[in-house]
Amino acid sequence: MNWIYEFPFQLTIDTSAIDKGVRSFALTFDAVLRVIRQGLTNILLTISDILTFIPWWVLVLFVIVLYFKQSKKIGMSLVYGGLLALIGFTGLWTLMISTLSIVITAVILSVALGFPFGLLLSLSERANRIMRPVLDTMQTMPVFVYLIPALLLFGLGRVPAVMATVIYAIVPIIRLTNLGIRQVNPEIVEASRSFGATTIQTLIKVQIPQAFTTIMAGLNQTLMMAMAMVVTASMIGAPGLGMEVLISVNRIEVGRGLVSGTAIVIVAIILDRLSQGWVKPHSEEESL
Amino acid sequence: MKKLFLLLVLLFFVLAGCAPSSRRTTFTFANAQWDSIMFHNAVMGTIIEEVFGYGWEELPGSTPITYEALMSGEIDIYSEIWTDNLPSYNEDVANGRFELLGLNFDDNAQGLYVPRYVIEGDATRGIEPMAPNLRSVSDLPQYWELFEDQEDPNKGRIYGAIPGWAVDEILRNKMDHLGLNATFNYFSPGSDAALSAALSSAYERGEAVVGYYWEPTWLMGLYDFVLLEDEPFNENGFMNGIGEFKSSDVTVGVRNGFSAEFPEVAEFLSKYSTSSTLTSAALSYIQETGASSVEAAKWFILENKELVATWLSAEQFETLINALES
Numbered sequence: 105m106n107w108i109y110e111f112p113f114q115l116t117i118d119t120s121a122i123d124k125g126v127r128s129f130a131l132t133f134d135a136v137l138r139v140i141r142q143g144l145t146n147i148l149l150t151i152s153d154i155l156t157f158i159p160w161w162v163l164v165l166f167v168i169v170l171y172f173k174q175s176k177k178i179g180m181s182l183v184y185g186g187l188l189a190l191i192g193f194t195g196l197w198t199l200m201i202s203t204l205s206i207v208i209t210a211v212i213l214s215v216a217l218g219f220p221f222g223l224l225l226s227l228s229e230r231a232n233r234i235m236r237p238v239l240d241t242m243q244t245m246p247v248f249v250y251l252i253p254a255l256l257l258f259g260l261g262r263v264p265a266v267m268a269t270v271i272y273a274i275v276p277i278i279r280l281t282n283l284g285i286r287q288v289n290p291e292i293v294e295a296s297r298s299f300g301a302t303t304i305q306t307l308i309k310v311q312i313p314q315a316f317t318t319i320m321a322g323l324n325q326t327l328m329m330a331m332a333m334v335v336t337a338s339m340i341g342a343p344g345l346g347m348e349v350l351i352s353v354n355r356i357e358v359g360r361g362l363v364s365g366t367a368i369v370i371v372a373i374i375l376d377r378l379s380q381g382w383v384k385p386h387s388e389e390e391s392l
Numbered sequence: 393m394k395k396l397f398l399l400l401v402l403l404f405f406v407l408a409g410c411a412p413s414s415r416r417t418t419f420t421f422a423n424a425q426w427d428s429i430m431f432h433n434a435v436m437g438t439i440i441e442e443v444f445g446y447g448w449e450e451l452p453g454s455t456p457i458t459y460e461a462l463m464s465g466e467i468d469i470y471s472e473i474w475t476d477n478l479p480s481y482n483e484d485v486a487n488g489r490f491e492l493l494g495l496n497f498d499d500n501a502q503g504l505y506v507p508r509y510v511i512e513g514d515a516t517r518g519i520e521p522m523a524p525n526l527r528s529v530s531d532l533p534q535y536w537e538l539f540e541d542q543e544d545p546n547k548g549r550i551y552g553a554i555p556g557w558a559v560d561e562i563l564r565n566k567m568d569h570l571g572l573n574a575t576f577n578y579f580s581p582g583s584d585a586a587l588s589a590a591l592s593s594a595y596e597r598g599e600a601v602v603g604y605y606w607e608p609t610w611l612m613g614l615y616d617f618v619l620l621e622d623e624p625f626n627e628n629g630f631m632n633g634i635g636e637f638k639s640s641d642v643t644v645g646v647r648n649g650f651s652a653e654f655p656e657v658a659e660f661l662s663k664y665s666t667s668s669t670l671t672s673a674a675l676s677y678i679q680e681t682g683a684s685s686v687e688a689a690k691w692f693i694l695e696n697k698e699l700v701a702t703w704l705s706a707e708q709f710e711t712l713i714n715a716l717e718s
Contacts, residue, residue: 252585256589260579260586261543339583340583341580341586347555353556354557355479
């Protein structure tokens with residue numbers, strides 16, 4: 105009728121078929137899903153055990169020493185150590201360890217999967233073209249859309265939280281690995297080829313070291329994005345600081361929310377500074 | 393670049409000045425994201441629209457946020473206030489932070505549920521009874537292995553309430569009171585969607601699961617769950633987790649000043665009263681037919697004319713039925 109303001113026809117998408125599909129997939133591949141879940145749980149528990157085993161003052165000292173070695177600034181090192189200790193003094197240490205174990209597991213998985221994938225994309229123009237929209241989707245699709253299916257497949261708790269975090273945080277490491285390798289001066293690559301290096305040798309001995317700074321910047325971003333998922337992950341039952349924020353928001357306890365929110369900020373800042381430090385010394389060497 | 397920016401800014405102000413000036417009064421309902429509140433919003437909204445001629449819309453948000461918005465006046469009508477789930481409810485009513493109009497229903501249930509096949513088995517699905525003697529919450533420790541927590545195999549897992557609800561604290565105290573902490577982890581599901589996904593996926597796999605839930609909900613209508621018994625309700629010890637949940641009063645509230653401005657609507661809302669059974673029937677109708685909540689509301693009004701007639705004057709009732717049947 106009025107096709108100027110209304111669409112001439114409507115498509116009805118049978119969304120309930122998708123619902124049924126996901127549910128029956130969960131039933132059929134139950135055994136496989138269980139193995140994946142168990143494997144991930146083991147990694148998570150090991151990392152969590154290690155972090156719990158480290159006494160708090162060792163971790164604080166570790167941050168101070170590591171930052172001092174990178175920056176040679178004793179003042180800031182002490183400030184970061186003090187901030188970390190502050191989390192413990194406000195009684196949020198165990199929650200922070202929970203959060204940290206999820207973030208670290210997610211980052212390890214992201215790097216383990218994302219780095220080789222990024223290399224692959226840097227070698228093939230076609231793969232790069234195909235994967236671009238996929239990567240865009242992974243970063244922009246609202247998390248809840250795939251969070252709930254992840255629940256049906258993997259149940260509630262830390263495992264689906266890690267999965268959701270990986271989907272979101274893996275993108276920068278893939279992108280920047282790809283970019284870093286592509287940005288390596290073609291003349292250097294040509295030179296190494298002319299000395300008889302194979303593709304793999306060129307990649308490992310020339311391209312990756314040359315692209316190291318960019319790749320590390322990708323790692324830093326991956327880490328930050330994993331931290332950004334902490335609160336969202338707690339909505340599917342991941343314990344830790346995010347859950348504390350969620351509880352205080354749900355109860356409109358502004359003060360409690362602010363305290364736990366600040367703890368997340370502190371962890372994020374420390375992780376950011378430490379991981380940026382891996383980049384800088386290298387780039388200084390290069391500029392010499 | 394600069395020109396484009398200026399143009400955009402200009403466009404923004406022009407558009408901002410163009411807001412439609414004459415719009416009819418529209419009431420804002422709280423949509424706290426669970427199914428029954430959306431249904432009751434639709435019933436109230438349909439009647440308000442057809443009988444009183446006002447518009448209605450829903451503002452989505454979490455329970456505490458919408459509740460806070462009711463008290464700040466951003467939300468006009470809250471059709472389902474679960475009084476026991478709001479820690480500050482009694483205080484807020486006493487201080488007159490919103491107007492309490494009436495009781496929507498009070499025959500609901502909440503507590504720890506297990507699927508019926510866990511106790512009785514299910515011959516059609518080939519499930520043997522797993523815990524034939526499980527009757528009450530205090531029987532849980534002897535069956536903890538059934539409910540194994542995959543992230544901590546030495547304990548069972550009880551899916552708890554949504555963090556921040558008052559019942560969450562009560563359940564945590566109940567864990568202490570009944571000594572369930574020795575054999576079970578209290579697992580915070582984080583959100584309503586996560587909790588119902590956990591329960592429904594366990595049900596469809598035929599696994600044993602125990603968790604907090606409440607009625608009326610589509611989940612309880614669709615799947616066969618059994619509420620575990622507990623000691624009788626205990627007024628003094630309730631907050632400390634002693635005794636079962638009594639049914640919670642679910643009330644209708646409006647923002648301050650509402651009944652002075654719209655006395656007729658307020659009178660209708662104060663008479664509005666349904667029951668858990670009626671609500672469940674409507675939610676099952678939605679689940680089965682895929683109807684929208686507004687369609688379900690129309691179906692509900694025509695199915696329950698006698699009840700609806702008690703909310704309205706004879707004249708108003710006639711207007712409503714004529715409008716819906718035409």
